[in-house]
Amino acid sequence: MNLNLTKLLFVNSIMIGVMMAISSNNWISLWISMEIGVLSVVPLMTQEKISSDSPIKYFIIQSVSSSIMITGMMTFVSLINFKILLTQAMLIKIGAAPFHTWILSMIESVKYYVLFILFTLIKIPGMITLSILNEQLQLWSISSMIIGAIMVINQSSIKKMLSYSSIYNLGVMMSSMNENQIWITYMIVYSLMLSMILMMIKKLKINYLNQILVNELETMTKISIWISLLSMAGLPPMMGFTIKMIVLEKMILKTEIMLALILLASSMLMMFMYMRISFLAMTLFSTSTKWKIFKKSNINIKIMITNLIFTPITITLKSLT
Structure with missing residues (x-):
């Protein structure tokens, strides 16, 4: 079986992002670890023989959630409850209900190994963030x-x-x-x-x-x-x-x-x-x-x-x- 070095590179990048999220001690490094995972998953989606809009949908949704997360970090020192914004951003990022419809619209055109990555590895940084926030x-x-x-x-x-x-x-x-x-x-x-x-x-x-x-x-x-x-x-x-x-x-x-x-x-x-x-x-x-x-x-x-x-x-x- 031929070794696909491109897939190996991006899977390693996803693992690096997960390990960075686990060992992060500030919000900036946690956000960077999530972006590394997003930028590694999008090329894996584009390696399909048929044209698909799944990478675009995934990138837009993750960009929106990252923007909400950055807004929450900017309001850290203000009177606004920044935890609400960060929690909403993480719920969108991991695809929790009722923010789950974007997953169903893009899932049919991805391969099974990408499916496994989306359902497991990519969700770990978001789950770690929710655990840190300790919200209800x-x-x-x-x-x-x-x-x-x-x-x-x-x-x-x-x-x-x-x-x-x-x-x-x-x-x-x-x-x-x-x-x-x-x-x-x-x-x-x-x-x-x-x-x-x-x-x-x-x-x-x-x-x-x-x-x-x-x-x-x-x-x-x-x-x-x-x-x-x-x-x-x-x-x-x-x-x-x-x-x-x-x-x-x-x-x-x-x-x-x-x-x-x-x-x-x-x-x-x-x-x-x-x-x-x-x-x-x-x-x-x-x-x-x-x-x-x-x-x-x-x-x-x-x-x-x-x-x-x-x-x-x-x-x-x-x-x-």
Whole structure:
């Protein structure tokens, strides 16, 4: 496989921006780290064979949010509450509801590795800024969970489905923004689950749900897709259940009962959607040949083992500490 040095350069630039954001001790360096990430993602979007306006949309939205952020930094010494401006700028930058529509308008024309970067790495500087501001984000968290869980139900595009799922998981992370250890753990586990799903979707060249339902996949691949989707839904004892259990435990300890009920209700909607896709893919008639039924694949076995053993190991380690 040929090594694309251009992609490697821009991915390294994104990682440098994330590390700068983590180690920043002032607003200027934090803003510079975000701009490094934006200027690195735009060239990755432009490396498509078809013409698209996604890079322009992304650049304009990020420029608007950066302008609001600079305005907030300029009013730091004035009587205006600068935290409100900075919070709004970060919510636009990371695509939290109700500022999420720009993601859906540009997501269809980007590749899956860019999708992973947009849903994980690029959001880290904005999440760190929200954690520093230490503002109340319950309203934005609730709106992200509700919009993400409801709008994902009637989607047929895999990319839009993953986009609404990202908005939902972003709302769950914002509900525990005051606890850095919790939302960082959630981001790491969510990135791992998303990478496994995107790896399989890219390998199988699936863009819409009907391509999963009518397929010629071998049984092990279908079971691997099934387990990955159930893990993303948060069904026990999968990997996704563990991080939601940690967030729910934090809400109960802090007596955030309403937020916990909304989390449970929205999780049921997400689980309904993922389980519907999973069971349809497993039970519908497939045209796969008999010698493919028990065909083994190392990547499928690794995905299944990772999802199944993560929760028991985490609970064991938590009980030991």
